[in-house]
Amino acid sequence: MNKHLAIGDWQDLGPRASQVRFTVFVQEQGVPVELELEPLDADCVHAVIEIDGRPVATGRLCPDGRIGRMAVLKDFRGQGLGSEILRALISAAEKRGHDETYLHAQLHALGFYARHGYVAEGPEFDDAGISHRHMRRSR
Secondary structure: OOEEEEEEOHHHHHHHHHHHHHHHHHHHOOOOHHHHOOHHHHHOEEEEEEEOOEEEEEEEEOOOOEEEEEEEOHHHOOOOHHHHHHHHHHHHHHHOOOOEEEEEEEHHHHHHHHHOOOEEEEEEEEEOOEEEEEEEEEO
16 A cells, blocks of 8 residues: 655645545535635645545645645545644644644544544534534644
8 A cells, every 4th residue: 555645735736635525525425516616725735645546535724724624535534544634734734833723623523633632612503514613723
């Protein structure tokens, strides 16, 4: 198994990140495609993990320190790939001078983010028909 983590911009990683995001968010979770792809992607730092040349995990860091669009293909979950993506994005945020990062976590992922130092804040809210909580992590 050949695993590779890439960090870069949308121009370089967009096609690979889009494959994972479309599969997880649009096909699996039913998010409308027009909500999934947005102009903000061009301003974000993206992370993609490929295994044997196949994109299997992704996430992004927005200019304001928000981490989002975290996704791992179903067959590759439970292998620590989401943690690798998250750590890479936190590192990218720190290199850009962010003292904290935040995210909007789907409820089933609260424990995952908590294990990485994120603390839930405020009430649940709906985003694209899926319940989320705001979470924040300081350096």
